[in-house]
Amino acid sequence: MSIEVLILTIITIVGISTPILLAGLGELVVEKAGVLNLGVEGMMLIGAIAGFATTVITGSPWLGMIGAAAAGALAALLFGFLVLALNSNQVATGLALTIFGTGLSSLIGLSFQGRIVAPFGSIFPPALSRDPFLKVLFGYSPIVYFALIMVVLVTWFLKSTRGGLILRAVGENDLSAHSIGYSVVGVRYAAIAFGGAMAGIGGAYFSLVITPMWAERMTAGRGWIALALVVFASWRAPRLLVGAYFFGLLMWLELYAKGGGLNGLPIIPAIPSQFWAAMPYLMTVVVLALISVRDRAGSNAPACLGKPFLTSN
Amino acid sequence: MRLKLEKRPEPSRLMVVATPIASVLLTMLIGVVVFDAIGINGQKAVVDIFLTPLLASYKWQDVATKAAPLIIIALGLSIGNRANVWNIGAEGQYVIGSLCAAGVGIAAGGGGGGLIITAMILSGVVGGAAWAAIPAVLRTRFSVNEILSSLMLTYVALQVLGYLVGGPWKDPNGRNFPATAPLTAEQSLPILFPGTTVHLGIAIALVLPFVFWLVTARSVFGFQIRVVGSAPHAARHGGFDSKQTIWLAMLIGGGMAGLAGALEFTGALKAINLGFPSGYGFTAIIVSFLGRLHPIGCLIAGIVLAVTYVGGQVAQTTVHIPNATAGIFQAMMLFFILASDILVRYRVRIVRNPKNAPAPAAGE
Numbered sequence: 131m132s133i134e135v136l137i138l139t140i141i142t143i144v145g146i147s148t149p150i151l152l153a154g155l156g157e158l159v160v161e162k163a164g165v166l167n168l169g170v171e172g173m174m175l176i177g178a179i180a181g182f183a184t185t186v187i188t189g190s191p192w193l194g195m196i197g198a199a200a201a202g203a204l205a206a207l208l209f210g211f212l213v214l215a216l217n218s219n220q221v222a223t224g225l226a227l228t229i230f231g232t233g234l235s236s237l238i239g240l241s242f243q244g245r246i247v248a249p250f251g252s253i254f255p256p257a258l259s260r261d262p263f264l265k266v267l268f269g270y271s272p273i274v275y276f277a278l279i280m281v282v283l284v285t286w287f288l289k290s291t292r293g294g295l296i297l298r299a300v301g302e303n304d305l306s307a308h309s310i311g312y313s314v315v316g317v318r319y320a321a322i323a324f325g326g327a328m329a330g331i332g333g334a335y336f337s338l339v340i341t342p343m344w345a346e347r348m349t350a351g352r353g354w355i356a357l358a359l360v361v362f363a364s365w366r367a368p369r370l371l372v373g374a375y376f377f378g379l380l381m382w383l384e385l386y387a388k389g390g391g392l393n394g395l396p397i398i399p400a401i402p403s404q405f406w407a408a409m410p411y412l413m414t415v416v417v418l419a420l421i422s423v424r425d426r427a428g429s430n431a432p433a434c435l436g437k438p439f440l441t442s443n
Numbered sequence: 444m445r446l447k448l449e450k451r452p453e454p455s456r457l458m459v460v461a462t463p464i465a466s467v468l469l470t471m472l473i474g475v476v477v478f479d480a481i482g483i484n485g486q487k488a489v490v491d492i493f494l495t496p497l498l499a500s501y502k503w504q505d506v507a508t509k510a511a512p513l514i515i516i517a518l519g520l521s522i523g524n525r526a527n528v529w530n531i532g533a534e535g536q537y538v539i540g541s542l543c544a545a546g547v548g549i550a551a552g553g554g555g556g557g558l559i560i561t562a563m564i565l566s567g568v569v570g571g572a573a574w575a576a577i578p579a580v581l582r583t584r585f586s587v588n589e590i591l592s593s594l595m596l597t598y599v600a601l602q603v604l605g606y607l608v609g610g611p612w613k614d615p616n617g618r619n620f621p622a623t624a625p626l627t628a629e630q631s632l633p634i635l636f637p638g639t640t641v642h643l644g645i646a647i648a649l650v651l652p653f654v655f656w657l658v659t660a661r662s663v664f665g666f667q668i669r670v671v672g673s674a675p676h677a678a679r680h681g682g683f684d685s686k687q688t689i690w691l692a693m694l695i696g697g698g699m700a701g702l703a704g705a706l707e708f709t710g711a712l713k714a715i716n717l718g719f720p721s722g723y724g725f726t727a728i729i730v731s732f733l734g735r736l737h738p739i740g741c742l743i744a745g746i747v748l749a750v751t752y753v754g755g756q757v758a759q760t761t762v763h764i765p766n767a768t769a770g771i772f773q774a775m776m777l778f779f780i781l782a783s784d785i786l787v788r789y790r791v792r793i794v795r796n797p798k799n800a801p802a803p804a805a806g807e
Contacts, residue, residue: 166590168531208778218781221529221590222732225725226777233770237481240765346767354598361591402610408602411595415581418592422585436590 137266139382144274145340147378149174149332149349151277153356154363154370155284156328161360162288163321164301164434168224169209170329171353172231177202177330179235182337182344185247191338194247195273195331198338202330203323205231210322214315217438232347242344249342271339273331278371280328285367297321301432304439314439329353355381358414364421365431377410448789458787463733463740466779467493467747470772478764488762492754492772504639505753506746508711511648512537512703514745516727518655519699521736523692526668530693532578532593533700534724535600536571540701541708542604543570545623545715548630549612555629563630564705571701572694574600579693583686589693601720608715622716632710644706648745655738668692700724729777748773 153170160167177198184197209227212218250271252259258268288294299307300317308314336348359377363369387403421431471489478485496502516533523530530536544563551559577596581587609621616624632643659665671678671688678685703723708715730748734740755769 168594212778212782216782216785218784219732221531222728222777223781225531225728226774226781229725229729229770230774230778233765233767233772233774236765236767237771346765351598354594357591358595358598402606404602404606404609407605408599411598415577415587415592415595415599418587418595419581419585422581422587431588435588 134262137263140266141269143375143378143382144270146381147374148271148274148277148339149335150352150356150359150377151371151374152273152280152332152335153329153353154359154374155277155280155367156325156332157356158360158363158365158367158370159284159288159297159328160321160325161435162301162365162432163297163318164304164432164437164439165213165318165322166220166224166436167206167209167227167322167325168221168357169205169227169231170325170356171349171351172228173202173205173326173329174231174333174336174349174353174356175235175347176205176231177333178337178348179239179242179344180330181334182247183238183242185338186242186245189248191247191250194338195334198330198334199327200330202326202328202333204326206322206326206329207319209326210319213438214318214322217440220436220438228353236346239344239346245343247338247342250339271335273335273339276331281367281371288367298432301434304434304437308439318439329356332356355410358410362410362414362417364417380406380409447792447794448785449792451788451790454787455790458783459735462783462786463735463744463780466733466776466783469779470775473775474772483764484762488758488764488768491758491761492751492769494754495757496750496753502753502757504641506749507645508640508642508749509752510745510749511645511710512707512723513727513730513748514648514742515651515703515706516700516724517730517734517741517745518651518738519696520727521731521734521738521741522655522659522668523696524731525736526671526688526692528689528692528696529590530575530578530593530696531590531728532575532595532597532600532724533696533727534720534722535593535597536574536697536700537704537707537724538597538600538604538720539574540567540571540704541715541719542607542704543567543701544705544708545607545612548626548709549623551630553627553629555627559630560632560709563709564702567701567705567708568698569701571704572698574701575693575697579690582693583689589689597724604715604719605717608717612715614714620716623714626709626713630709631713632706640711642706642710644710647702647706649742652738652742655741659738664691700727726773729773733776733780747776 153174157167157170180201181194181198185191185194188194205227209223212223213220250273252269253272253275254268258264260269288298296307296312297317300312300314304314307317332352333349337344341348355377359370359373362377363373384403384406387401387406471493474489474492475485478488496506516537520530520533544567547563547566548559551562574596575593578587578589578592581592582589605621608623612623614620614622614624635641635643635646659668667678667683667688668691670681671683671685678688707723708719712719726748727745730741730744733747734742734744751769751772755766755772758764758768759766
């Protein structure tokens with residue numbers, strides 16, 4: 131494999147990993163607060179169309195990303211209201227959010243079909259971003275760097291801040307957190323909104339960076355991979371980064387096996403593309419089992435995950 | 444004045460029945476208002492989505508065909524949901540069920556007839572149950588959350604389908620299109636009314652809810668499912684094994700989904716292609732909630748959801764909205780039914796601000 135091909139491959143993998151990294155990071159925070167939101171795919175699609183529509187109207191992809199984050203957060207708050215204020219079932223509500231987002235994005239997208247927007251410019255000078263070798267570091271969309279910064283921020287927030295400690299307490303033992311005087315519902319609303327905003331940005335990465343255009347169901351199930359990723363990373367932000375790029379490699383192998391890959395690569399033995407496509411999910415099931423087999427107390431899964439918060443009154 | 448929630452001693456029977464109906468009506472109302480607001484003829488859209496499939500008799504067979512898998516899958520899922528076992532991988536079990544039926548059909552060569560068809564259907568049930576057994580093993584042996592594992596396995600099942608129909612099972616006469624060869628008449632389910640698409644599977648979907656009703660209402664098993672779901676501690680004292688309940692709930696859910704897949708394949712579609720998994724396994728979760736986890740409720744809710752699918756296609760041609768728009772209505776119905784759940788378990792009371800008037804005001 132020549133170095134040029136390797137660089138192109140790395141750039142492709144980082145590109146396809148970024149949406150699941152963004153959405154996964156948001157969902158990680160939500161799950162750490164004890165809430166399971168299965169609506170990631172729906173929020174990504176809402177973000178994808180909201181970001182695209184905002185960019186078409188304002189002409190700025192930056193405003194588009196802000197619009198995507200706001201729309202994703204709004205959709206998430208609808209979920210939050212149902213599960214937190216009305217104590218509805220989290221699994222069913224999350225699935226409903228995905229079905230809702232798929233339909234809503236298709237409907238809004240009608241007016242935006244066939245339009246194309248200007249992509250993000252590079253934030254680095256062309257000497258770096260266009261350089262055949264240095265572009266492996268500097269040649270990405272600004273959103274790729276944003277995702278990396280967010281990994282650092284979320285890691286730091288969860289591990290080293292008071293807010294992060296409270297959030298984890300709420301996810302680990304909501305009744306205790308409540309009795310010490312923390313607002314369980316308030317913390318969960320905030321986490322859910324953050325998760326929605328990140329999923330929205332992850333979705334808009336498809337419509338503003340990967341293709342710059344809108345297509346129905348364009349996130350193509352990546353929201354479900356993001357959910358798998360959170361479990362695969364056993365609810366740790368740094369592992370989520372590694373996991374996202376690893377899943378990206380698998381997704382790239384799938385594309386390559388389908389025949390849409392690059393020339394000049396060593397021939398990967400004739401493994402069907404479906405094998406690679408199934409790998410993230412299979413490995414996640416294996417990781418789930420391994421986590422459970424290991425010391426249960428040492429497991430990183432939030433204890434209150436998916437359970438409703440009911441005070442005794 | 445503020446609203447106060449008071450827990451009801453018993454879930455309200457009136458609300459159990461009234462809230463699903465109110466959810467559907469409210470969804471229709473909001474549909475009219477919102478569609479009008481965005482410049483689409485809302486009344487026409489809602490009428491086409493919710494009523495045209497019921498009023499136009501030539502649409503009935505489409506509604507019945509779509510309702511059958513939804514009802515069958517929802518029946519199985521309701522058992523699990525009642526017992527607090529969350530199998531959300533029905534879509535994958537449905538796919539595996541259809542593939543097992545196809546495998547038996549292929550193994551039988553050109554052979555057909557009642558015996559072969561029965562074997563195909565039964566293998567679908569077994570296949571679906573086997574796929575659901577994986578999360579069941581993981582849950583009972585390793586305490587793995589069945590929500591996540593059953594969901595993940597759905598996407599594995601989709602890839603198994605993609606591999607088989609694009610590779611070993613690809614129709615050699617199919618112009619390289621990834622799909623199985625269409626079933627011969629000898630391997631297809633009989634059509635009940637000549638000239639229609641109403642196949643035997645639809646009759647099965649109409650009978651099964653009553654079977655489930657009888658079994659869950661009259662048997663110890665039905666009681667066990669209810670007790671384990673609502674009071675796990677009491678169930679343990681009563682001698683009901685929670686692991687056994689998880690197994691039963693998963694196997695029935697998976698078996699029903701597998702049955703639905705096998706019936707859809709042998710009765711309706713006759714071939715499996717990449718479009719075969721169309722989300723019935725997920726929509727059936729809405730059906731089971733809208734039907735309040737009751738077998739007869741699932742029957743009615745399955746028909747309602749099928750109407751929105753068929754109506755979505757009608758609206759696509761009449762008011763030019765994308766097919767996926769039906770999903771907005773399906774999701775709204777689920778949102779409302781989930782939101783209104785609180786009315787079943789709680790009584791809403793209006794309470795005056797205690798500083799001004801200490802005596803609480805009565806009222807619903």
